[in-house]
Amino acid sequence: MAEYKEFLAFEFVLAHCHDKAPSKNYKSAIDYGRAMDFFDSRNKLTQSGQLLATIIGSSLESTYA
DSSP, X not given: OHHHHHHHHHHHHHHHHHHHSSSSXXXXXXXXXXXXXXXXXXXXXXXXXXXXXXHHHHHHHHHHO
C-alpha cells in the first residue's frame, strides 16, 4: 500500500507540473518540477513535493467525499 501512495503522490505532483510547464510534455513537467524543487535529480519527490502532493490529495478527498 505504501508503494501505491508513493506512486499517487508522484502522479499528483507530475500532473500539477504538467499543467504549469511552458510546454505540455512530460520532460518539461519534470524540468519545471525540478526548478520548483518538487523533484530531486533522481526524480524523487522532495519535501516540498511531498507537501504539494498532500495538499492536492486532501483537496481531491474533500471534493469527492
